[in-house]
Amino acid sequence: MTWAIRSAVLASVAFLSIGATSEMTAGQFLAAMNKAESLGPAALMSSDVRALRAESERVLTLYRSDVAKQARAGGPRHSCPPPKGQGKMKGEELKTYLTGLPAAKKKQPFRTALYDFMKQKYPCR
Template sequence: MNGAVRSAMLATVAILSTGATSEMTAAQFLAAMNKAESLGPAALMSSDVRALRAESDRVLTLYRSDIAKQAKAGGPRHSCPPPKGEGKMKGEELKNYLTKLPAAKQKQPFRTALYDFMKQKYPCK
């Protein structure tokens, strides 16, 4: 698969779309990303990709809400991302992070892994 299509697909998978109620582990999310990547451009129509979008949207919504609450409270914040719409998280970055997690950490909820990724990517200074 060419790099541009792959990057666009991974970014689409990793970032937003619809809501969901399931709680995937980091390993499950990574496995689904790998499966979607293997489908090529057809992945964009896959129910697996819709599930990934839903999970990433749900977790990013929780993350943004938590960061906003921390900022409003005036105390220390978990991480300091740019305002919504100004920062770009690439699916490939997230995939690389999840791939490098030790097996024990891959069993944690995807939510925990994403929060840790965001803390690493956007530390407060």
């Protein structure tokens, strides 16, 4: 097999395997946070930290989109966070929340856990 064909096949397999991965659970996210924390300064270079950052950005983007859709629809909203860039969420707050979840809730998707955290942190009044 030529190099170009081999590269195309590998790229296709990598693409398909990425698409087939399931959503990270709250427990997996917490375990990855703990692992990254244990690495100390080396965590900045870790692929695990990049994966954590990508997952949290993906879920926060979904969250912001959902809250914006609810606001435009004029109905009840899930939660009422401050405008983007004005609210600060510390990783330690999220870690504390995830650590306190019962074992059954740690099996839920990280997305669900984050939405619940945001509802608790930014309730609509």
